[in-house]
Amino acid sequence: MVTMTAAQRREDERERFNVFVSTCPSRTLLERLSDKWVSLVLCALDGGPQRYGELRSSIAGVSQKMLTQTLRNLEADGLVLRTVTPEVPVRVDYELTELGRSLQVVLSGLKQWAETNVPEILEARERYAAANG
Amino acid sequence: MVTMTAAQRREDERERFNVFVSTCPSRTLLERLSDKWVSLVLCALDGGPQRYGELRSSIAGVSQKMLTQTLRNLEADGLVLRTVTPEVPVRVDYELTELGRSLQVVLSGLKQWAETNVPEILEARERYAAANG
DNA sequence: CTGGATCCCCGTAGATACTG
DNA sequence: CAGTATCTACGGGGATCCAG
Numbered sequence: 146m147v148t149m150t151a152a153q154r155r156e157d158e159r160e161r162f163n164v165f166v167s168t169c170p171s172r173t174l175l176e177r178l179s180d181k182w183v184s185l186v187l188c189a190l191d192g193g194p195q196r197y198g199e200l201r202s203s204i205a206g207v208s209q210k211m212l213t214q215t216l217r218n219l220e221a222d223g224l225v226l227r228t229v230t231p232e233v234p235v236r237v238d239y240e241l242t243e244l245g246r247s248l249q250v251v252l253s254g255l256k257q258w259a260e261t262n263v264p265e266i267l268e269a270r271e272r273y274a275a276a277n278g
Numbered sequence: 279m280v281t282m283t284a285a286q287r288r289e290d291e292r293e294r295f296n297v298f299v300s301t302c303p304s305r306t307l308l309e310r311l312s313d314k315w316v317s318l319v320l321c322a323l324d325g326g327p328q329r330y331g332e333l334r335s336s337i338a339g340v341s342q343k344m345l346t347q348t349l350r351n352l353e354a355d356g357l358v359l360r361t362v363t364p365e366v367p368v369r370v371d372y373e374l375t376e377l378g379r380s381l382q383v384v385l386s387g388l389k390q391w392a393e394t395n396v397p398e399i400l401e402a403r404e405r406y407a408a409a410n411g
Numbered sequence: 412c413t414g415g416a417t418c419c420c421c422g423t424a425g426a427t428a429c430t431g
Numbered sequence: 432c433a434g435t436a437t438c439t440a441c442g443g444g445g446a447t448c449c450a451g
Contacts, residue, residue: 162392162393162394162396163393164318164321164389164392164393165318165321165322165336165337165338166338167338167339170396170399170400171392171393171396172339174392174395174396174399175314175317175318175388175389175392176314178388178391178392179312179313179314179316179317179388180312181308181309181312183312184308184312185297185298185308188297189298196413196414197413197414197415198413198414203298204298205298205299205300206300206305208443208444208445209414209415209416209444209445210415210416210417210443210444210445211443211444213414213415213416214443220406221402221403221406221407222399222402222403222406223398223399223401223402223403223405223406224402229414231451232413233412233413233451234412234413234414234451235412235413235414235450235451236413236414237413237414237415244395244398244399244402247391247395248391248395251384251387251388251391252388254384254387255308255311255312255384255385255388256297256308258311258380258381258384259295259297259304259307259308259311260295260296260297260304261295262307262377262380262381263295263303263304263307265356265377266303266307266355266356266377267303268356269354269355269356269357269377270354270355270356272356273353273354273355273356274354329432329433330432330433330434331432331433334433341424341425341426342426342433342434342435343424343425343426343434343435344424344425346433346434346435347424362433365432366432367431367432367433368431368432368433368434369432369433370432370433370434
């Protein structure tokens with residue numbers, strides 16, 4: 146076995162993880178990130194640390210259960226840091242980690258795309274509805 | 279305070295789309311895009327038009343139902359073009375529209391991020407599991 | 412009072428079988 | 432080949448309860 150060049154190693158890395166293989170860890174990761182609450186939570190935390198209640202009110206429509214569940218998953222994946230301050234009442238703050246910030250950049254692109262292209266999408270839906278039943 | 283023109287007001291309205299409002303169209307759009315199959319389908323179509331069966335086999339683990347449903351939604355939103363060729367047996371091709379390609383760029387960034395950062399995430403999960411139950 | 416766990420109900424994803 | 436139809440099972444939403 147000859148020593149690998151950096152390029153070969155990079156190629157090898159790329160082929161180790163493939164989202165199109167259903168058993169690949171990158172696939173399950175992509176599925177977790179492709180969650181409607183994940184992008185909202187990460188974008189909400191973009192402005193800095195927030196308390197649980199702040200997140201809950203800034204992300205309209207989220208249930209306690211899903212917000213807690215999403216935050217726990219993000220914490221376990223090292224994307225969010227959870228800090229408990231034992232005051233009365235208890236205070237829990239959430240903030241992005243370095244890894245979380247790098248993901249937030251990508252997801253804010255998706256958020257931006259959605260907010261920008263709403264009109265085109267709505268027009269397309271009307272055309273589709275008119276053409277079909 | 280200067281008077282707004284109608285055009286300015288319309289422009290202002292356009293920029294008011296906010297994903298954090300649960301009733302905002304951009305929010306429901308973001309939720310549709312934040313679907314685990316959407317990113318996979320769009321990335322699969324990045325290489326060019328594909329038949330239904332090709333998509334089904336390239337995206338391992340997708341059910342006929344969800345693939346059809348996802349493709350129909352993407353078609354209705356103007357992101358994917360569906361072409362039926364009345365051969366025997368019938369041939370159905372799917373390809374990205376211009377709008378779909380612009381979204382694919384964003385989603386492939388997410389795919390790339392997932393494939394790149396799998397190791398960090400797995401390590402974080404182990405640390406979390408070790409620290410907690 | 413904040414943050415979160417638990418229970419129950421319902422919608423929807425998913426597997427299977429069938430059709431133009 | 433490219434879908435529809437049907438059934439079941441899992442996961443999200445809401446109410447309720449719990450700890451600090």
